């Protein structure tokens with residue numbers, strides 16, 4: 001083992017990078033278009049019937065590229081939940097937030113922020129609704145909230 | 157496939173190592189591994205370097221490391237399997253020898269994670285899932301992903317915060333005996349339970365630290381191994397599997413499918429069962445991950461991982477001692493170094509060189525379980541005295 005010097009000497013690099021990505025979404029742009037109109041949709045393979053979330057231009061089950069767009073009901077059951085206390089650098093300005101995975105009625109899971117409920121009341125098995133929203137950065141997106149009009153279901 | 161043995165291992169001290177750059181840090185494990193094996197640079201036929209990178213300045217780390225350690229002109233590759241990059245590098249070195257392509261090969265695992273600020277590190281690791289759908293508009297963190305698993309496991313099986321804390325207490329106990337460990341101090345259950353939340357239900361003491369470090373493993377053919385050492389440790393098998401990029405695409409959050417599949421392969425190829433294993437290194441990046449590993453590796457029934465640590469069955473003297481070097485929790489988790497460090501530790505245990513941390517070795521079998529990402533990759537390596 002190397003002996004540790006009293007005070008490690010470092011050379012602070014003077015070259016910096018600013019990384020920002022242009023993420024191509026042409027093949028699944030309909031998702032954003034529908035979301036703008038308040039509808040959450042996804043893709044279903046016309047060949048094998050595979051429904052995926054997030055939407056995809058190509059089917060990972062049968063590798064067909066013939067897909068249909070379908071609406072999602074938004075009805076979900078909470079599968080897992082957390083609160084992000086220690087946030088990443090680019091989310092540092094937000095207060096700690098809840099994130100949940102919900103299983104949608106259509107049989108696919110979604111990972112999204114969970115709002116409108118305290119952590120201690122967010123229970124695995126409770127009914128959720130997935131709905132359009134805007135992020136703190138004003139991007140159109142989607143979030144979970146507790147479903148109203150459903151009784152809490154602690155079946156699992 | 158030829159039989160392959162581990163003939164040399166080396167480790168650097170893990171921790172905040174701002175006294176050394178990437179190459180110097182790798183050198184700290186390469187040299188002792190070469191001394192341990194009794195080989196020279198010209199003997200090494202192939203070198204694989206496991207490292208994730210982006211938090212240090214070198215874009216071609218394998219090249220920088222190999223030149224500095226005098227390993228040119230050996231064939232060289234960088235392996236990336238997230239937190240399992242070290243095990244991936246080991247598999248490549250193992251296959252190079254097993255296939256007959258080389259007689260002696262080297263796997264170097266190295267990571268230098270503390271050259272950038274902590275929130276940026278947390279951001280870079282948090283992006284390691286599916287960037288567009290689970291990070292861009294959500295802000296997941298690595299602790300957050302494992303916390304989701306913890307919440308589901310707790311709800312389904314009654315695993316408690318105390319169980320999670322018990323893993324931390326055990327791993328700190330053994331880390332305190334390991335001179336290479338980042339943290340070499342014991343903690344109390346109460347300390348763990350009182351620490352602040354990182355991602356509910358995971359508290360600070362449920363999370364491994366951000367560390368720098370390196371570990372190196374040298375493997376050789378049967379013929380070469382018999383010339384080099386009296387205590388070859390044989391590679392019985394390597395099992396490997398993968399899972400979805402999106403956490404949301406997994407059917408449940410109660411275990412890691414990649415672990416279950418990689419373990420099945422490793423046990424079958426080695427023709428052994430979980431109860432034959434004398435000592436194990438498992439991937440405890442978060443304490444819940446160690447509990448999932450107990451179950452997914454078959455050390456206990458699904459859902460009873462919490463009870464296994466509560467009953468001290470994973471301590472020395474228990475049914476299956478786990479992470480006797482302190483695990484990722486206390487020893488630290490320099491991503492690329494971890495897999496090689498696990499294999500180095502299992503080798504030391506099987507050689508009987510672990511001192512105060514030595515597990516009783518009955519069947520001569522040890523296991524290293526290395527997960528990449530949040531179960532995106534898994535490598536299970538079984539080593540044996542015979």
Ligand SMILES: [Zn+2]
Pocket residue numbers: 045046047048049050059060061062063064
């Ligand atoms: Zn299909």
